[in-house]
Amino acid sequence: MTRRAAAPLALALCALGAAHPALSQVREMGAGKVYLGTVRASDMHGLSYATRGCIVALSEEARQSQAATAGQELVRLDDRDALLSLRSAEARVQDLQAAVAERQLAVDAARADDVRRRKELDFVSKEFDRNNTLFGRGIINETALEAVERRIMDATFAAERAKEAIVTAESARNRAEIALEIGRLDLQAAERVLEELRLLAPFDGVLVGFEENVGDCVQEGELAARLYAPAAKAVDIYVLISDLAASDGSGVAVGGAVTIQRASGTTCDGAITRIDTEADLESQFVQASIAVDGTCAPGLFLNEAVQVALKPEAG
Structure with missing residues (x-):
């Protein structure tokens, strides 16, 4: 039996084996062993x-196409109160x-x-x-x-008051700067609240289970969809322990090259x-994962x- 002719039978056995894990996941197909596997996303992002x-x-476009681009807004929750808080925080920062x-x-x-007071004190001191x-x-x-002594005393007191005024003014400025920093933090918090009301796609990918509707109310942590990169896929297979790489380098081993055949x-x-x-x-099968070539995935x-199937150079 050729490998192409055996494909439908092998795939049917794969589905049966998935339902009954005790059944064999390996078939002898002429040229060698063929492992039955299932395609999955390498990294499914919730x-x-x-x-x-x-x-x-x-985004109706995303819902219809089940695809998203990086940064695309998928869902927006009611943000009217958040926008008011943001504008208030912005005005507060400006103030x-x-x-x-x-x-x-x-x-x-x-x-x-x-x-000026120090110059006046110098002048009065020289006059004295x-x-x-x-x-x-x-x-x-x-x-x-x-009379000159009284003027020099007045000038000295005025110079001291001027220095005290600097300290007072700098203290008031420092308090204003602290208040400004608090205002900026409040603004950042308001911006974050607004961001949390918008669900964005972190990268280009395919959406799974994106079936939201306008008017639906959701809870914090509720899953809206899953997203995966179409070029990042893997295949999971189950291998008998006896098929793992032996000391002579034959069999299944990490890094081994394989050929993945579809029903088509x-x-x-x-x-x-x-x-x-x-x-x-019970079955003595071990799960193995295969990274699919990104151009084909x-x-x-x-x-x-x-x-x-293992490529000949892989064993």
């Missing part, structure tokens, strides 16, 4: 809702930014006043030194000297990527029954 709500919009700018102006003004010299020579009386007669290349570490207690259907 798309779940991050929050609860009611659906107000969804806090203006408050920080005002506090910075106050700091700049306090520093400028400090410079001159008048003190004149007083020592008897040119001015004590009353005039006391078309074939795909693949390679064994994993052999399970636990055998079935998109044409395979999930759960499709196929035949797998």
